[in-house]
Each structure stands twice: as structure tokens, then as C-alpha cells.
Amino acid sequence: MSKTINGFSKLTKEDKIQWIAAHMFTNSEDAIVVLKQYWNTDKKLQKLHDDFVENTLSNYYLPFSVVPNVLINDKIYTVPMVIEESSVVAAASLTSKFWSKRGGFKAEVISTTKVGQVHFMFLGDKAALQNYFVKKKESLISSTESITKNMRKRGGGIIDIELRDKTSDLPNYYQLHITFETVDSMGANFINTCLETIAAAFKREDIQIIMSILSNYVPDCLVRAEVSCKVEDLYKENATEYAQKFLTAVKIAQIEPYRAVTHNKGVMNGIDAVVLATGNDFRAVEAGVHAYASKSGKYKSLTDCSIENGIFKFWIEVPLALGTVGGLTTLHPLSKFSLEMMQHPTAQELMKIVAVIGLAQNFAALKALTTKGIQHGHMKMHLTNIIKQLGASEFETVLLNNYFKDKSISHIAVREAYEQLKLTGDFGCAQSPSEEKE
Numbered sequence: 001m002s003k004t005i006n007g008f009s010k011l012t013k014e015d016k017i018q019w020i021a022a023h024m025f026t027n028s029e030d031a032i033v034v035l036k037q038y039w040n041t042d043k044k045l046q047k048l049h050d051d052f053v054e055n056t057l058s059n060y061y062l063p064f065s066v067v068p069n070v071l072i073n074d075k076i077y078t079v080p081m082v083i084e085e086s087s088v089v090a091a092a093s094l095t096s097k098f099w100s101k102r103g104g105f106k107a108e109v110i111s112t113t114k115v116g117q118v119h120f121m122f123l124g125d126k127a128a129l130q131n132y133f134v135k136k137k138e139s140l141i142s143s144t145e146s147i148t149k150n151m152r153k154r155g156g157g158i159i160d161i162e163l164r165d166k167t168s169d170l171p172n173y174y175q176l177h178i179t180f181e182t183v184d185s186m187g188a189n190f191i192n193t194c195l196e197t198i199a200a201a202f203k204r205e206d207i208q209i210i211m212s213i214l215s216n217y218v219p220d221c222l223v224r225a226e227v228s229c230k231v232e233d234l235y236k237e238n239a240t241e242y243a244q245k246f247l248t249a250v251k252i253a254q255i256e257p258y259r260a261v262t263h264n265k266g267v268m269n270g271i272d273a274v275v276l277a278t279g280n281d282f283r284a285v286e287a288g289v290h291a292y293a294s295k296s297g298k299y300k301s302l303t304d305c306s307i308e309n310g311i312f313k314f315w316i317e318v319p320l321a322l323g324t325v326g327g328l329t330t331l332h333p334l335s336k337f338s339l340e341m342m343q344h345p346t347a348q349e350l351m352k353i354v355a356v357i358g359l360a361q362n363f364a365a366l367k368a369l370t371t372k373g374i375q376h377g378h379m380k381m382h383l384t385n386i387i388k389q390l391g392a393s394e395f396e397t398v399l400l401n402n403y404f405k406d407k408s409i410s411h412i413a414v415r416e417a418y419e420q421l422k423l424t425g426d427f428g429c430a431q432s433p434s435e436e437k438e
């Protein structure tokens, strides 16, 4: 059974599936059924999805969910989230509702510039290179005129080109460091096309162009979101102690990278889910955000917190290069739907929404962690899923939920309790069956 193939990409979709099923699976018929059960019956829609990438065999579903009641700068949004992890959407929803009763989220875009670089090697005289660059700069910008025309009409384009001497880090290495404004588009294609055009116009026999590419590090495409309220409005019991614990949890994530990574992972649960739902590039966002979290030389929390004069304040500052036009945003029917559901936000508005959901997610995680613990909510969800898998009736579900209120939940414990319930009509013991055995 050969498992390598030449020219796989040239096979039809059907032949690709047949080859995979025949060579990678013991039961090829079952494998084909699994792939095909996710095909869309609307052939046009399926073709649209097939053509997003190469070698497509099927569709891979992820839940498309929504968070209502997200109040940002006095405007209410229903925000889409695409994520496989349970509890994340519930957490964002509860937090959004909580803050909607306390003035909502305030968000502002701090800056919107993006960067692209032409990396090149030059062995000659530095002053001569600087002279050449100064003389050439205007024509480098004008070489892109036909590409930047539409972008300039929308208020974007090339902001500046700098020559950067990086020879102290790598011998003979220089850059053209170029800043862009791409308005409502993420701008990756636009930036890369400009860079390659500029590189071609800059090239000389003694200049070796290594590569031209945008940077996903966007510390100057920055958004801030914040919530605040009186400490006493934060929690129903012992609000001062709770606020203090919450603040300490944030401070720990600022000084302890092991905690900071998990803390920020929780932030990204929210950010990635909205980025994905709107057809934006979550890998670009992830890379840029984590680089930003380490900008001081140490990996830190993306969020911060203060308690001053009885006021609790919690905020996030995060770089987000997002688009609401171009790319997949309007091509994928569900991204298009997402943007329409949010009343067609501009890229700046979307930056605010995404930052807010990141902050909401972190708030929910810290609230759970510093009070009941994270497993409390997770385990409730876990129990529901196990009960569903077991096929319990509505009545059995109520009994099982009650029974496990004060017991630790594991798959085996729930299964044993369910089996006992089926056999005897009750649980027959004070302890869960598996606990009794131990």
C-alpha cells in the first residue's frame, strides 16, 4: 500500500477522496461517508468553500455562536463567536450582561498604522546608500501609485518609508521600513504588493533584496477597552476582598510568565473567536498579540487593573490588524452575516468589539478563578455533555444533576450513577458509586 503520491493536487476532488480512503483507512467506505456527510447540498456554496484553499475534501464545522447585550460606547452589539471550547461563549455573555448594567465597555482606537519591510543586503559605503535612498524615496512612493490609488481615495496608502541600518545586528543587513494605513481592509495583499513594487524600484546591482513582506507585529495598530464601577457594585458579598483578589490575580499575570500565558490564552479565547467569525486572520492576530505581550522583554498580561478611590477599573490594550472589507470578510457567507449582524462595523469599530470580547473573557476567567474556581462552571457543562451522551431521559437528567450537585464529576462516576439509576430507580447510596468502590 503506497502512501506517497505525485500530482495529488491535480486529481479531481472525488479522486483525491478515493485515494485517501483507499490508502489511509482500513474501512475506505466509512472514511468516504465521514467526509461526504459534511458536504453542503448546495453545490454552489460547496464550491465556494472548496475554492478557499487547496486539496479540499470536506468542510470542518465549528460552532457559530453569538453574544448578545455587548454595550460598547453606548451602542449595543450582538457579537458572533466561532469556537469549539465550551463555556467561552457563556462567559462572554454573562460578563457582557454584567457590564451592560454598569455603564458598559468604553473602547478607543489609539493608532492604526501597519508595517511592511524590504529586507536587503548591501556591502558598500553606508553614506552612499543613505544618499541613494534619499534621492530615490519619492520615486519609490510614486512607483506604487497605480496600486495605492483606490486606497488613497479611501484615506489610506503609504505613510512613510525609512531606511534602517541593521548592520550592528547582522552584517550588511538593511531594511526599507514602510508604514501603511489600510483603512477598513486588513491590507496584507495591498502591503505585500506595494513592498514588492518598491523593492523592484530600489534594486541595484550592489543591493541584494532578500525578501519583501508585511509584519504581523502591529504595536501601532492599537486599541484599548475598559470597564469600571464602584468596588461595592462588583460582587454581592465581600466586594472589597473580591476586588483585591481580582487585582492581585492581574498583577500576578504581569510578573509571572507561566501565569501570563494562560491569562492571555483566556483573552485570546474571546479575541480569536470573533476574529474567526468575521473572516479575519487569527494567526496574524495571535502572532502580533503575543509579540506585543513581550514588548518589555518579558511576557506579560495584556490586561491591567486598578482600584483607586473606591473605583475598580479593568482594561486591555491590544494590537489588532483587522479588516471589514476584502479577503474572506465578504466572501464567506457567515463572515458577511457576522458583519451585517454588527451593523457593518468599520475596521476601527471591529477592533473595539474584538478587544472588548477579549477583556470580557479575561474578566469572566478571573472572576471564576478568584471565587468558585474554574472547574465549577466547566464541570457543570461537562456533566450536561456526559448525561446527553448517555442518552438519559429528561427525568433522569434532573435526578443526575441533583445527585452530582455536591460530588466530583468524571465520566465513569456519571456512567455508574446512571447505570445504577436505570437498575434500581435511585442511586442507592449516599456516595457516588465509584467513590464507594475506592
Ligand code: MEV
Pocket (backbone or CB within 6 Å): 085, 262, 263, 264, 265, 266, 267, 269, 362, 365, 366, 369, 374
Ligand atoms: C481556558 O480556556 C482559559 C483559562 O485558563 C484562562 C485563565 O486561566 O485565565 C480559564
